[in-house]
Amino acid sequence: MAKLTRDFFLDLDRLDALAPFRDEFYLPDGLIYLDGNSLGALPRVAAARARDVVEREWGRDLITSWNRNGWFQLAARLGDKIAGLIGAEHGEVMVCDATGINLYKLLSMALDMRPDRKTIIMEGSNFPTDAYMAQGLIRQLNRGHQIEFVEIDTVLEKITEDVAVVALTEVHYKTGHLLDMKLITRRAHEVGALVIWDLCHSAGALPVDLNGCQADFALGCGYKYLNGGPGAPAFIYVARRHQGRAVQPLTGWWSHAAPFAFERDYRPAANIWQTATGTQPILSLAVLECGLDILCRANMADIRRKSLNLCDYFIDLMEIYCADFGFTCVTPRERQCRGSQVAFSHAHGFAVMQALIGQNIIGDFRAPDIVRFGLTPLYSRYVDVWDAVIGLKNIMEQGAWKNPEYHRVTTVT
């Protein structure tokens, strides 16, 4: 192994084919930002794009923008761009609503397609909003469905013939564990179940091959690795073979077969537009496109390679410099088993992360004891990994985390 010095990491940055992408993002001077898995950084062009949408499209063109500036097609056009990042085809992805709402739509469709089965498989340790949405739907349907909560090591054996749908998040929000989409999807199909993949921590972070895995449904987030801005609309994927079959229940006029016929009764669109609901927040949609356009120019294999390197080095350096400070790595060392983040449990994780943030090194904390670092190859540098770990080492050596000011605040996944 090469000698791991700060200069070594600076050299890696000089050799990095993705390094020029960092200039396309604004990042504050002196900040080491390792939280792009919670909120992606600002593409520099987004400021001008937001201004153009506000001043020209809204202010000057007003209502005519629906046609003149392509607002009607925006959700589908962005969907097609995301499709290229997740192994889907044009016409299989829309951008709309929030992730939880999109899960609700897909879960409802999947349960409709398996009317005799009552079990939903979900991961108990997942970020809870997916389970909450499923619980809301189950109560709504009142047909005796139940969630069977599994964990990663039992998921395959729990996918049995009474399972209607398996709804899993591909990359775990805490540990960064990457599930085997192909294997799990195949297992589900073998027993006649459907699969919904939550790609919140996958899309834009690593290669995803929905169609190659014969996935049924998927959804994901616009504001993490897609760099779409705070609360950017989410996306939803329906494999073409399922389009025109099940109907998602939030049947607003944008999902109608002929939305401008203004018919009194609902008729579902037979394509991906059936996943739409109503008018979307155009400004937030337009800005999301800035992040997508950068990703669409990058090579996903390069992103994955750098992501794995960054994570490996982070864990290596933690073993070298922070081995005595009570951190336990909860992210798999096996490259094929992890996403684009590293996470460690620590008894005082919250205060440790606050102290680190106090040093301008931003990761985040997830209860009860996880410190989490997102590595985002488009703008994360190799030297950031060095600086973050050395910063952490200093905090632990100096006991800075014991400072009472590092008390509780709230953060968002």
Next chain:
Amino acid sequence: MAKLTRDFFLDLDRLDALAPFRDEFYLPDGLIYLDGNSLGALPRVAAARARDVVEREWGRDLITSWNRNGWFQLAARLGDKIAGLIGAEHGEVMVCDATGINLYKLLSMALDMRPDRKTIIMEGSNFPTDAYMAQGLIRQLNRGHQIEFVEIDTVLEKITEDVAVVALTEVHYKTGHLLDMKLITRRAHEVGALVIWDLCHSAGALPVDLNGCQADFALGCGYKYLNGGPGAPAFIYVARRHQGRAVQPLTGWWSHAAPFAFERDYRPAANIWQTATGTQPILSLAVLECGLDILCRANMADIRRKSLNLCDYFIDLMEIYCADFGFTCVTPRERQCRGSQVAFSHAHGFAVMQALIGQNIIGDFRAPDIVRFGLTPLYSRYVDVWDAVIGLKNIMEQGAWKNPEYHRVTTVT
């Protein structure tokens, strides 16, 4: 009656207490914009606000903005501002999602609260997305609910003891007819039904007194009279006496009693937060606040007075100058029976409106034969009414609407 000349209308503008508000909006030179009931005009401060959210809050403060810049509270804070416009109290309104989704939530709650009743009253001629959403919910629930479509003259007699919920739009999107919220709500309550008011064409356009009418539920749109920008998030109102009772089914983590406890199982918030779902598009939310802040400084009685005047003069001038051209006014002349728009049927309404738009006078067309003009007192001028009607007269006299270029395009309500 005073002599109706262009100078007369210019005089009215000089005397108009609301006239200074026009300067707070950007409107293109030479454009007469009478479509603020479809997309409200741009508040001038919105450009700077959008820039600040993008560059400072997102770009510089990044994830810390959730606390530092109040993103967590934004949906509730904006809801409180809207509350003041619609006769609700703080804590009764949230800004979230799209109108159709909010109707779905409320309708589901209302049906849950009246489990033995199967009828939903809706207006058959309403903008269809409300009915589509109800049809999606009915299919989802599969408990034998049905929509009884009524029209304005039969609505009271149709509210009988088998009715679970009356879901009506207060101001009709085509005719501008204003329903009697107090009377209809009282009638519904007399028979034990609940009422959902769709305020898409009311909020910001005229005084609304939800609590004074003892309304149960309401929702509305951010991008019409609230001037929140294209596709701005919608709002949702639940009377405080119903909060903590019925649970809306889109139970994302923002609606949990303790969202940051990350519990595995769902527990509903007992307040207005239960209507929330997931993370909202912050940029679109923030810009919506610009429109709200202007409205909050205006006097709603002044807005209503000017709105009624503008509409009256529009109809008067149509009778004087366009009586021979085949227009039939479909908006009630009685002031207490209309919102803030005027509409006319015309056999060639589509082409007529296209010709008018070709003259930089923007109203809109609603199938099959309605030309519609929204009057928005914060930025509509009295002289705009004169110029629009005279422009229309000229088009009809000259036959400009016969030009084949005025063919079909699509527009949005």
